[in-house]
Amino acid sequence: MSERLEDIAAAMVADGKGLLAADESTGTIKKRFDAIGVESTPQSRRDYRELMVRTTGAMRECISGVILYDETIRQNAADGTPLIDIIKATGAIPGIKVDAGAKPLAGFPGEKVTEGLDGLRERLAEYHGMGARFAKWRAVIDIDVAKSVPSGASIATNMHALARYAALCQEAGIVPIVEPEVMMEGDHPIETCFEISKAALLRLYGELYGLRVRLEGTILKPNMVIAGKKAARQAGPEEVAEKTIGLFREAVPAAVPGIVFLSGGQSEVEATENLNAVNAIGPHPWKVSFSYGRALQEAAQKAWGGKAANVAAAQQAFAHRARMNHLAALGQWRPSLETAG
Secondary structure, X not given: XXXXXXXXXXXXXXXXXXXXXXXXXXXXXXXXXXXXXXXOOHHHHHHHHHHHHOOHHHHHHHEEEEEEOHHHHOOEOOOOOEHXXXXXXXXXEEEEEOOOOEEEOOOOOOOEEEOOOOOHHHHHHHHHHHOOOEEEEEEEEOOEHHHOEOOHHHHHHHHHHHHHHHHHHHHOOOEEEEEEEEOOOOOOOHHHHHHHHHHHHHHHHHHHHHOOOOHHHOEEOOOOOOOOOOOOOOOOHHHHXXXXXXXXXXHOOOOOOEEEEOOOOOOHHHHHHHHHHHHHOOOOOOEEEEEEOHHHHHHXXXXXXXXXXXXXXXXXXXXXXXXXHHHHHOOOOOHHHHOOO
């Protein structure tokens, strides 16, 4: 395919397609495997991710790209084929998580800053040589109104780091996914999520502009505007969609080709339903799709359970979830399809 950043970004948000986020850190995937009674080893992690990318029909129809972890991009399938080659054979684009995780922000208790800029230029050059054509960097913005979290310093530091990462990606011929995640934890109302998300996005695009990042060669991966998990009132899909699109119209330039949501702790069906509601009130200036991890994988993980005999069942579960989100990205999902044969 074309090596132009703009063309890669456009392919990442092709109609009805979204991203499979298979970039869980070793620690995170261990927690997921513990929940299904599977030992987390390089082989078990490889076997699990291989079964997803070998779900050929779903990959071709529904998945535009796969975000990989450093271990995974270097692994071969059981038959010796590089996993990255299997992904490319389905027409999907390989991508790579490049941040080093969120660490405590010095001087600001309870807040975090994402690290990983040191040596990033060299790592991006290596990943590009291996076939990666997009990357991901996640910034974590917690909300705790009682403690005045997030601070302006936290937002500024994280958005500047995202912009520096994005500039390095584009220098390396890699499309940056910028991911400012305002967390769902807490009891804050949906209005608070809106205001914090707006502050983060406005600062992010100011920083990207200041570092001469070409927006046409980027993808935004944000949270939906949603109430905290412990909030007394939870908004329905229509309100989530209206507030989310209202936010984007205020804060996301039309030059951005696509927005792919993170699921942020939503259930599989909830993430699909909210994505569908967003697209049902379109059209929008940007393509709006998904970049889901757990919301694409949870049912497949449970069906697999670490057993080779369950691979077909796990692939069926993954294909169903991918298909549901494919339809939601087109605004064509409906609840009855969840139980349709």
